[in-house]
Amino acid sequence: MGEQSFVPSNIMTKYDGFNYDRDREIYSAARVRALESLLIEKGIISGETVDKVLNYFETEMGPFNGAKIVAKAWTDPAFKAQLLEDCNAAVSNIGLPVGMSGAEGEHMKVVENTAEVHNIVICTLCSCYPWPTLGLPPYWFKDPTFRARAAREPRAVLTEFGVELPETTEIKLWDSSAQIRWFVLPAQPEGTEGMSEAELAALITPEAMMGVALVPSPSAA
Amino acid sequence: MQLRFEHFAATSLMGSEESPPRNNGELKFARDWEGLAFGMALALAKKGHYEWEDFRQELIASIEEWESEHALEDESWDYYQRWLIALERLAVESELIDEAELEQRTNQIINCSHEK
Numbered sequence: 141m142g143e144q145s146f147v148p149s150n151i152m153t154k155y156d157g158f159n160y161d162r163d164r165e166i167y168s169a170a171r172v173r174a175l176e177s178l179l180i181e182k183g184i185i186s187g188e189t190v191d192k193v194l195n196y197f198e199t200e201m202g203p204f205n206g207a208k209i210v211a212k213a214w215t216d217p218a219f220k221a222q223l224l225e226d227c228n229a230a231v232s233n234i235g236l237p238v239g240m241s242g243a244e245g246e247h248m249k250v251v252e253n254t255a256e257v258h259n260i261v262i263c264t265l266c267s268c269y270p271w272p273t274l275g276l277p278p279y280w281f282k283d284p285t286f287r288a289r290a291a292r293e294p295r296a297v298l299t300e301f302g303v304e305l306p307e308t309t310e311i312k313l314w315d316s317s318a319q320i321r322w323f324v325l326p327a328q329p330e331g332t333e334g335m336s337e338a339e340l341a342a343l344i345t346p347e348a349m350m351g352v353a354l355v356p357s358p359s360a361a
Numbered sequence: 362m363q364l365r366f367e368h369f370a371a372t373s374l375m376g377s378e379e380s381p382p383r384n385n386g387e388l389k390f391a392r393d394w395e396g397l398a399f400g401m402a403l404a405l406a407k408k409g410h411y412e413w414e415d416f417r418q419e420l421i422a423s424i425e426e427w428e429s430e431h432a433l434e435d436e437s438w439d440y441y442q443r444w445l446i447a448l449e450r451l452a453v454e455s456e457l458i459d460e461a462e463l464e465q466r467t468n469q470i471i472n473c474s475h476e477k
Contacts, residue, residue, distance in 0.1 A: 164442075165392075166471060172394040172445060174466035176401060178458050184410070190400030193407075197389070243406065243413040265421045267440070276389055276399075282440045284424075284433040318414050 201245075202275035203346040205236045206323060209273060210349065211340035214328045223250050223325070237272045244321055245272040251314060252325040253351070258305050260298070260351035261314045261322040262290045268316035270323045274346050281350070291315070301352045323349045329357040395441040402448045410455045419447035 179185045209231065213220035223230040227248040232238045239245020248270045251259040263269065264287050269277040280286050290297045294311045298304075305311070314322040326348040332340060335358075347353035390396040406413040423443040431437065452458050 167467070168442065168445060169392070169394040170467045170470040171449075171463070172397045172401075173470055174463055175449065175452065175458065176397055177470075178462060178466055179401065179405075179452075182457070184408070184457055185401065185404055189404045190397055193400040193403050194396050243403065266417060266424055267420075268417070279391070279440065284428055284438055288433055318417060 197271075197275060200237050201271050203273070203344075203349065204341075205231075206270075206273035206346065206349045207341040207344040208337070209234070209236070210325055210344045211337040213325055214332075214340055215337055220325075224252060231272065239270075239272045243271070244268060245270050247320050248273060249320050249322050250325050251312070251322060253327045255309065255327070257310050257312055258298075258303075258351065259312045259314060259322075259324045260290060260294050261316060261324060262287055263316045264288075264291050265317070268318070268321055270316075270321035273323055274349055278346070298352065301347070303352065303354055324351040325349075326351075326355045329355050331357040331359055390441075392441070395444075398441055398445045398448055402444065402451075405452070405455075405457070410457060411451055416447060416451055419451050420444060423447045423450075 176185070176190065180187055209223065212234065213223050219230060219234075222233070227250050228238050228246075231248070237245070239248070251261075253259055262281070267277050267282040269281065286297070291313065294313055295305070298311070316322050326344065328340075329343070332343070343355050343358065345353055345355070348355045390399070402416055403413075405411065406416055420443065423446045427438065427443055449463065453460060453463075
């Protein structure tokens with residue numbers, strides 16, 4: 141390890157020249173560390189900067205927020221109405237992070253699943269996602285085949301995710317972008333009436349909030 | 362600062378085998394360097410070196426480049442490689458670093474050199 145010396149002719153565009161994934165991994169990992177060390181040396185970031193950002197996602201921005209919001213919407217009709225009307229305001233009113241200015245959460249919008257309409261959220265161009273409510277997107281959300289197929293054949297993709305919908309249910313696709321990051325208010329499953337918000341929140345997954353899963357009834361869970 | 366280099370040299374260049382943080386069962390970052398690239402991209406925007414939308418546009422371009430040259434199911438797809446490309450381009454364009462010093466430092470790290 142460490143015997144080879146890489147001197148690529150230009151930055152980051154010669155990956156096809158690497159024959160082995162291992163070489164590419166070594167190169168990528170070193171490249172990222174090199175970038176960080178240079179930025180630290182120049183005083184642009186500190187040694188703690190990245191950890192602070194990552195920690196924020198561990199503790200402040202994650203699907204635990206979205207689950208709380210959904211559970212509250214299921215139990216509080218006034219909150220639900222506000223959520224559907226002005227998501228960012230509703231989220232900040234219950235003390236949850238609104239989102240970093242200009243980044244993924246500045247304008248969030250919620251769409252509600254009903255018996256008539258099932259919503260799916262994707263980002264066809266990259267990976268736009270409502271970070272404050274759902275945290276970071278899973279790898280498959282960013283996958284080129286998922287992004288293309290969900291746009292072209294959402295019903296088939298849903299089936300592959302194990303979601304079978306009646307033919308009469310309309311499927312609506314929402315493409316997140318710089319302007320709006322969508323997430324789904326899933327339908328409340330049967331058998332959950334009378335459950336507390338905390339109990340409900342425990343049932344709600346990020347997949348359900350993206351529209352590629354249904355929230356299971358507790359007996360099925 | 363030196364601690365990071367030493368820690369890095371001590372662990373494998375292949376990325377950490379330690380289990381990364383999980384979120385609802387889903388890995389947040391499969392490799393250490395992904396989190397680092399992610400954190401840097403955000404931090405630099407937050408500090409005003411570029412708009413987040415600029416980064417998003419670079420990312421879109423980087424993804425589009427890959428997609429135009431590969432079948433979508435091609436297994437070489439690697440989201441954070443695209444992210445890293447976008448980050449580097451923007452860092453250079455924002456005049457935070459230049460290509461030459463990035464390459465030089467990269468080689469130093471690969472060769473486990475501790476010189477600056």
